[in-house]
Structure formats: structure tokens, C-alpha cells
Amino acid sequence: MESFANHIIVIGGSAGAYELIVDILDHLPATFAAAIVIVLHRNSKYETKIESSLSKRLNREVISIKDKYPILANCIYFAPPGYHTLVEPDHYFSLDVSEPVQFSRPSIDVFFESVAEVYGPKAIGFLLSGANNDGANGFKALLDAGATCYVQDPSEAVIDTMPKGGIASSENVKVLSNEEIVNYFNSISS
Amino acid sequence: MAELRNSYDISFPEIEELIFLLKNVSDFDLSGYTRSSLKRRIQRIMNLEALDFVDLKNAVINIPGFQQFFIQEVTVNVTEMFRDPGFFNRLASEILPYLQTFPRIKIWSAGCSTGEEVYSLAILLKENNLYDRSFIYGTDINSKVLDIAKKGIYPLKKFKEYSDNFNAYNSKESLSNYYTARYDAAIINHDLRKNILFSTHNLASDQVFNEFQLITCRNVLIYFDLKLQEKVINLFYESLALFGFLCLGTKETILRHPVMENFKVVDKEFNIYQKIK
């Protein structure tokens, strides 16, 4: 039943992104072929209640990543606070406690860069609301590796620094409204 | 900064080549390390030292001391005192009462980095009047971090965070009872050090060296692939006394390994196991 995902959809967000993420997850089809991985900045001292509350809300498992979890189709993952999340060439997650990047651990840049290396054109990236520049370098790495990248329309973002950083990182970034983003996830294939 | 980023790159096949080379010319075998983390760390070294892949291979072969330097820089040594305060809480409330029943308590902190975890354990034992019959071995592959651990002197500014951790673990006392602040340094009290020994030990290649009642190996296995993890867990199994405890990092998962059948899960959240056969 459980199989490794062929495609990976990665979402980076920080301050102001949570509501849109909930909206996205609310609209997912019952099954989908990709793995969805969300890196949200949050304070490691507040151990993660997000995953359990989303699991209840969605009535399906929302996985808080642990070291060497396989990256499976039809699964929703969150990067845990206090660690960088990386992906390995054999399609497992690995965790890392090296220094924060852009004051962030997890860092969206670190995660996106490693996804770019391993999944290349089989990755799809989203960058949402946030108050710092984390994610922009990772976005560029994804695009250079042939991934498709979408950024939340800065005018709709609660805090537009992060989406603007994504747009500045490359010309090939596509800008989507909140509604278009939710529609995108509503129609991902199984 | 921005221009410096990623100016030197290493591909996954080149990493395999480097691992093979290093294994042949040194005692260091990185073949069980996770590739994505290696890639980041090696790229960092290449950018710090302005070396491309050919230069790097040359340095590994020809520059005296470079292999040691490479291992020092490729390993991730970030640590804290009382990292995951809840873990130390659990250790004090659930495990120490059990350890108390052993006449001597030998502890191994494997992958102890600059020693903060070892001194945290020492404080825990002291608070529970167990320190005098305990002995803690702190080991690491990286001799440079062990030099810092032996000195027991840390930048004072780090102790703000360490104190927050400590207070979350035990709000009755103050961490400052255990060190002396001098200028911008925090010096660990001498009476905390007498039953501690730091020495190098490579988990990937070295053997059992003693028998322990408690082994902590936290945030080290995340850098190993499943195969090396299994080998290291077997080493821990063999190094533990019957009914001894194994403590791992909170985000590590090892239950899939067959040797874990010999362990009982004591605490799922904080990854504490007891050897029961």
C-alpha cells in the first residue's frame, strides 16, 4: 500500500502563513500521488501541537517528521521545530541540528536546496507569507533544478517579505492568488 | 555573503569518490553518513577554504593534518546544556530512582561534542546525591570538541539559553550554582569534573570499551544511515548492563531495528529504552 512518492510538493511559510496552510489542507482530495511537506517557522520551545490539531481537523494523519521517515505518496508532513529537515537521495528524510540559517531552524532554504538536489523537476515549490528572507535562495535552487515554483501574491500575504523575496529570486516564479493556490491543491491528482 | 554562497559545489557521485578516498588514506569511514548532510558540510568546507573538488582530494591526500581538520569541520557539533529539558526531567523522575539500585553507575555519553550534555548529566547526578558513585565517559570522533569539553570553559553568553533550559527542567535551583563567571567566560565547577573522562571514540569503527548502566546518544544517529544506525545500536546493546538504559534524541527512530526486541520502551516521547534481555 505505502509507496515512495514520485513527486514532492513543498510549502515554505512563516508569520501569517498558517491560515492559508489550513485552507490548503482542508481542500485536498482524499488521496493524492505526491508527498506534501510543509516547513513552517515556529519556536522549538513550543513543542508541536499543530500536527495533532490538524490531524483531528482533517481526520487523517498529519505527520511530524522524525529522522529517517520515508517520503511516501499521499502523506502530509511537517518539519519539526529545532531541526533542519533534509531529504536523502534514497527518499528518506534526515534531520540535522547545525546552526540556524537566516535565524531559522528549520530553514526553508536548507530544506528546498536539498529537495532541489534530490527531486529536481519532480518537485513543486510554494512560498507563502513570512517576515524574513528565508526561502528565497532555496526557491532559486529549486528553479535551477527544473522544479515549478509558485509564490503567494504579496498583496494577499499577511506579511509580504517572504513572497517578495521569492519573486526577486528568479523571473520564472509564478504568482498565485490565495484562491488559485487553494484550487491548485484541490485538483492535485491521485 | 550572497556571492560566496554555493560557489563551490560537490555532486553526490563526487561525495562517493571522496568517501572512498578518505577511507583508503585515513581511519575515517564516512560511508554510513547521510549524504545530504555531508553535502552541505563538505560544500561549507570548500567555500571556507576556497577549494574545488580536485583541490579537496589533493588536500586530503597531501596536506598533513587536513584529514583531522576535515572531520572536525564535517561533523555537526552544535549542542546545549539541558537540551530538551523535558528529557532531563524524565531522567530524574523515572530513571535515576532505578539507577540508584546499582552500586556503581557508569554512564556513556556517545557523541558528546563540547561536553555540555556530560556536565548536565553530572549536575543531575549531583542534585540526586548520586554523583560520588557515578562515572561519566564522554566520547566523540572529533578531538577538537573534546579539548573544549575537558577545559569546561564556555562563552558566558551561551548560559542565558542554558539557564532557560535549566529552569524549565528545575526551577528550584539556579544553574549559576554550578559555574563561576569570569569576564565573558563560564567555568564549570571543579567538583563536577572529578568523575568524568573525555576521550575519542569513533562509533562507526571502534568497539565496546566498558559496561554501562546508562548510555545517552542524542542527535548523533541523525547523521547516520539506517545501516550504520543498526551497527551502532548493536554496539550500545553490547555495552549496556542488563536492565541498563539507552537514551536517544527525541526525533530519532530506531524501533525498526531487530536488536530493539531486546529493549523495553520506557518513554516514547523522549526515546528512553531499557535493555531487558
Ligand SMILES: C[S@@+](CC[C@H](N)C(=O)[O-])C[C@H]1O[C@@H](n2cnc3c(N)ncnc32)[C@H](O)[C@@H]1O
Ligand atoms: C549534534 S552533536 C550532539 C551533541 C549532544 N549529544 C547533544 O545532543 O546536544 C553530534 C556529535 O556527534 C559526533 N559524531 C559524529 N560522528 C561520530 C562518530 N562516528 N563517532 C562518535 N561521534 C561522532 C560529532 O562530532 C558531534 O560532536
